[in-house]
Amino acid sequence: MILNLSDVLSEQHKTIEKDIPIEMEVFQSELGEFRILDKEPLAIRVEHVKGRELLITGKAKITVEIPCDRCLEPVETELVLDFTKDVDLSVPDGEQSEDLDETNYIDGYTLDAEQLIRNEVLIGWPTKILCSEDCKGICNVCGQNLNQGTCDCEDTSLDPRMSVIRDVFKNFKEV
Template sequence: MLINLSDVLSEQHKTIEKDVAVDMTVFEAPFGRYEIVSKNLVHIVVEHVKDSELMIRGLTDLVIAVPCDRCLEEVDKAFHFDFAKNVDLNPELVDTQKEFDEKNYIDGYNLDVDKLLYNEILIGWPMKVLCSENCKGICSICGQNLNKGTCDCEDTGLDPRMSVIQDVFKNFKEV
């Protein structure tokens, strides 16, 4: 969804306040493709600060289906976004860009809400997603989800550097 910023940048500097629908149905990133299960409207407020500087605020909630890092079962991960972006639309101010946020979601006088939300999802993406804290994962041999049942595979998960100690225990089982 695009929002025209010309009213904010005109001489009257009208503040834009809108509830905008999210067009994204899938979050596609270099690390995977994830379905957006539910989404709310994005409440966007764009205010003029000075010259070509804008303050963009947004508020929304999303739920994305993400696989558990241990067992690969789908987990509905809730994201809450409440952000404020300070951007300068003047391309000549390269020195002061450090104090401003990246603005790849602004093209000319249009604000792309989906690109802005995409960036926020990337920033807020969790390092690890688990279906539960005590998730057992999957068997490394047969792929059985160990949360749903056990398998008959031999446990070869021991560190190969410990094989000498394992041999000692095999030789002296009666001890």
């Protein structure tokens, strides 16, 4: 949804508060495509501080399906967005602080709520997703999900300590 800022910018200290429904059904980024299972509207507040300066605060909740890092089973992950931003529209593009995406959601007098949410989801993206703390992962030979059953593959990632024990057994046999 596009929010028109011309009204709020017309007068100092003017504020808009709105609940904006989130439109996206899928979250797309360079990390991949993720199904959005549930979402709460973005509660946004835009305050005209002075000049062309805005104070933007927002809260939203999105539940995304992200594959487990070990076994790739989808994990329902709730992302809570809660942000505050100072935006000075009088600073020309390219001269904004290091925050390069700072104003990619504001164009002239309009604010693109979907783009803003996309930025915030990326910022809050979890670094690690596990279906459970003790997820056993998948067999790297046959792909069997080891949480659901075992397989007969030989463990190719030989633990060096194990090979010592094997050598000991071999020596016994040879005696």
